[in-house]
Amino acid sequence: MRKIKLTRANKSILLKALAPYYYRERALGHSTQESGRLILKINSLPADKRASFSVEEIHLMRTTLNQLRNERLAKGQFTDAADDMLLKLY
Numbered sequence: 001m002r003k004i005k006l007t008r009a010n011k012s013i014l015l016k017a018l019a020p021y022y023y024r025e026r027a028l029g030h031s032t033q034e035s036g037r038l039i040l041k042i043n044s045l046p047a048d049k050r051a052s053f054s055v056e057e058i059h060l061m062r063t064t065l066n067q068l069r070n071e072r073l074a075k076g077q078f079t080d081a082a083d084d085m086l087l088k089l090y
Contacts, residue, residue: 001052004088008047013081015042017064035060062089 006014022035038057045051053061069082 001054002058003050003052004058005048005050006042006045009081010085010088011042011045011047013068013085014061014065015039017061017068017082018042021060021064021067058089062086065089 018035018039022032022039025035026032034056038060041051041057065082065086069079069086072079072082
């Protein structure tokens, strides 16, 4: 378990990264229990508070944030929020 402080911007970018992953897994018929639970956990957290995350949750957040960052880079969009959150996860 690791404690990470999430700002409002960090929560927002995490939810934007996790949502496509959740829907893609659901469409493929895979289990969405882990990602769904993480989305609900992040959404329920108050902003600017520290929260504990397991190694598996951190791995899932890193993976989805990297995918979001790569998509934004391909479109020529800004990646500052994703970069900031990725730094917190490492």
